[in-house]
């Protein structure tokens with residue numbers, strides 16, 4: 001005999017748009033975003049809170065989407081890297097700085113790192129190197145290491161210089 005799982009209705013705002021979804025208690029936010037809502041920048045990596053590639057903003061704080069159950073996001077505000085870029089001049093400056101200073105970052109880590117860096121700059125417009133390293137320490141990156149990300153965030157910070165074209 002097969003048992004059907006109970007579905008829960010959840011409403012939240014995703015990248016500025018209202019969402020209403022049915023979720024079961026076992027689905028992660030990462031799965032919901034990438035597999036069902038087609039947001040490819042919320043990547044699946046370790047699936048256990050080790051790598052950071054699934055990082056999204058939940059109610060203004062960066063979280064690992066693989067560690068958040070979809071059922072928990074009722075009435076919340078969720079933003080992915082894509083959503084942060086819309087009409088956000090500071091975020092666009094950060095994106096340009098990543099393009100200029102973090103050239104070897106592959107597409108696996110980039111969206112999650114942008115979310116974490118954006119959250120940091122929201123709290124500390126001119127962070128120190130140590131604060132930047134702490135903010136991105138939850139991202140394990142095989143290709144690039146943290147140095148170029150630190151340079152990019154410094155360039156995008158208040159007082160930093162970043163090319164505009």
Ligand code: FES
Nearest residue numbers: 045046047052066
């Ligand atoms: S997939 Fe979420 S932290 Fe690795």
Ligand code: FES
Nearest residue numbers: 106109141142143
């Ligand atoms: S930039 Fe490629 S694994 Fe991190």
